[in-house]
Amino acid sequence: MPTIDIDYYEFEQMLDLQLDKDIEKINEILAFVKGEVKLFNEEEGILSVEIKDTNRPDTWSVEGLVRALRGFLGIATGLPSYVVGKQLGEVFVDQRLDGIRPFIGCALVEDVSLSDKIIRSLMHLQEKLDQTYGRNRQKTSIGLYNLDLIKLPLHYSVAKPEEVSFVPLGFTEKMTLKEILATHPKGLEYGHIISKHPVYPVLLDSEGKPLSFPPIINSNNLGRVTAETKNVLVEVTGTHHNTVCNTLNLVTLSLVDRGGKAFSMKVHYPHRKMSVSTPDFNVKEMRVNLKYANKILGLKLTTKQTAELLSKAGYDVAVHAEDEVCVRVPCYRIDVMHPIDIVEDIAIAYDYNKIKPQWRRLPTTGWQRPEEHWIRIARELMIGLGFQEVLTYTLTSPEKLFTKMNLKRKRVVELSNPKFVTMTCLRNQLLPSLLEFVSNNLHVECPQRVFELGKVTLLDAESETRTRDEERLAAVVYHANAGFSEGKSVLDAFLANLGLNYQLTETVHPSFIEGRVGIVNVENLAIGVLGELAPSVLECWKLENPVVAFELRIEEILRIKLSSGV
């Protein structure tokens, strides 16, 4: 979810509303665009707004917010009119960009009145678009230039790493593309996007002067926009033609909202035999069937009402047939992919809180896994036996699962991108989680008796997720006199109350003391282990008292119970 910073006073002024610095009031307005105030820095007048809709980059600037809100607030309904003036220049695209960054869109905006504040806001929009919609410049990146310093037409081409050099933004010395990647902060941040290619993208003017090295950095000489800049060249390069054009529209519209006049450029792709005029503010049309809308909303809207609501939501509407409207969708509403998107806007304009909720009685039967019943019984038995239930993470580390348990390392589900060194894999047994719990509670009064009913994840090549989860029960007793017989006594009581007979067979298990550990068998099926933990294991967990513990495959017990028809 993008969070955008806007100037509170500018927002108030552009909406022509008194917001009284009242967050609740602002939130009520922002609800129309799925926004919410995260922070209001009153001193600097900066409002941080979180926009939940990741698919509406047109709302990621103060101009865009006002554009989206004006209909809802009754400032101006219907489609705002945006026009592109005549074509004023050309761009030639090099074939060798295919597979690297093949697309470009350019716009010329004249007579803009910029200020430091407006430039800051533009940079903020550019950053948000680069980050989110442009997928960290992978998909698109934006450049702004002082048009008066540039000789058209432009050439979007490629260069070898050491072939071209220019002074990058914020620097004073000339650098080659290779040097920019190696030393410029932006080169270090975004270099990975293009560094695998033998040649890099460059944007040159008609005299061969570099404007920028997309998607890394602009030229300090040509690519810097200041408060004095009157005429601006906007350029977007990227890997997807649609995304490039959409991004170009959004930046250009912000400049037009600031009083600029947009003119188009012709982008030539000779190798594709394709020429595209950018930017393109044309609206698209979408037909919405009224029956469809009413069926989804549970309302009985007429075409007239629908048209009014849509106009409030910033669309133009033409009524065609009795139960169909033709909606003119502005170019910046890239989120509108399906009539359902327009239906939602009808509902928002209508106001969710005016729609009467209805609880539909459906002939369904509530159901939970039958295992749930037995899990609850197991939980209650353990509590009756005086054990405290605990809840631990299923994410853990091989160190805890194996090293600290004196076990040989086995394969478990490991993460390729762990966030914490202590959480790098899913657990395959519960016991280490409980020992960790006790080791975190050494200062707490003994005796400590704790248990957990939880899941472990095991590898299973047969399964479509290559894993299966298993429900387990583990219990741990920790105090000065804890020993095998106390554990066995608890296990006796637990299984007897489930109506199960069990046998304990001797085994050797490196986590437990030899001769004080056994496999728990029910109906000739090994369902768990009971034993006194080996001192070496206690030492690994820094435990100071003996521990007796058991871990049962509760799911097997449930299976036995369920198959016996109880």
Place this chain on the structure above:
Amino acid sequence: MVELREQERQLMLALKDAGGASKEEQLIKHSKLPSAAIMRAAMALRERNLITIRETKQTSLVLREEGKYHAKKGLPERRLITALEKLEGKATCNKVYKTAKLEKKFAPIALGWSQRKKWTTLDSKANILQLVGKPEKGSDEKLLELLKQKGNVATEELVSELRDAVQILKSRKLLDIEEKTSRIIELTEAGKNLLKRGISAFPEVTQLTQELIVSGKWRNIRLQKYNIQAPVAKTWPGKKHPYLQFLEKVREKLVTLGFREMTGTAVELAFFNFDALYTPQDHPAREASSIYYVKSPKEGSLDSYQKALRNVKRTHEDGWRTASSGWQYSYSIKEAKKLILRGHGTCLSARTLLSRDLEIPGKYFSIARCYRPEIGDKTHLTEFNQVEGIVIDKDLTLRDLLGVLEKFALEIAGADKVKFRPDYFPFTEPSVELAAYKKGYGWIEFGGSGIFRPEVTLPLGVKEPVIAWGLGIDRLFMMRANIDDIQAVFSHDLGWLRKKEVI
């Protein structure tokens, strides 16, 4: 016949042995009774005028750590002038400090007190200190010496000169005045007479035993009275984990409302977590910073879902038959097969929609452990639980969706009223956020929901509208349990679990 309890009898005999009077400490030492028992017995005997208790208060002076230090090294101002003498009575402050080897924190104290005691004068411009005469030992220094020798001293024993010094050293925070009450217990005449006549105790028993009960001997004994106010050893009950108990209630409620439980594995195919929910393959939610990927095996199998996979692929690419434009990119099946740890429970809803057992009308829910690579904070954890589900039937509308949300708010959160706001999820349209109001709690965000987009349902073979909902149960739990940090859910604190009241 005067009846005495066993402990009272013992105390009387101990006093007799001590010659009729004794200090409490002495009695503790000589009788084998614990001090609480002695005082209890003494109170009872005094009631009957057999003994008297005389209390005397004594104050004693005890040096603090800093006081002890100065007692050993001399007061800082004394150390200062001793050094100044060595420097022939005149030197810069720093030089004096250095010669005196004064610790930094004592330097200002030394300077201040040496002037206050008129032992030195300071030329503050030149920062030069000058000795005045040959200062004698003050009463404070004498007291300090006395305390050094004796350890502690009763105020009452001090000569008057030194009594004044007590206040000085106390104000310099070098000593503490401790008050102590000592008791002398003495037999009265009546007590002495009683002892002469001889005392017998009625047998008093602490523990009622099986033997006493069965044999009937209990008739001839007296059971000791207890101090019922006395603290006892702690008992810790076995208890459910408060969060799991809360989840259990939520589950019960949902089952009562007619919902069926869905389950699945923690490891999930990216296809169900994302693709089937119309999340494009380059969406930020799929980046390594937003979702956990499995290292090995990297891929699962989509063999059982070939048809759905084809439909989803087309839908992402160009909208397929859904009347959508689609995301307009080239869809990768390899990406769909990737194994991840599920980031939300909605993947289970997608699986249910695709299942042959899907019931229409149907209501489903899941309580799923979910994972996201976030650094945990007070409201987010890297591993957390999500409660969510779906409602499916022909002709479901936004009104039904609002009805479901309202029902949850009333039944599960116990809310008084609800409010709706537009919301966003990549897989629902329209989308609604639910805020619930409860008196005493205020408004809380209690859920998000929406109607699955046609791009979600149609490729999975579902033509009916599907309401998808999720509940913000963690925030509800935090309010109910009165905690402000969600990390308490996976509490590693046994003390907290033991003491937490049942909610």
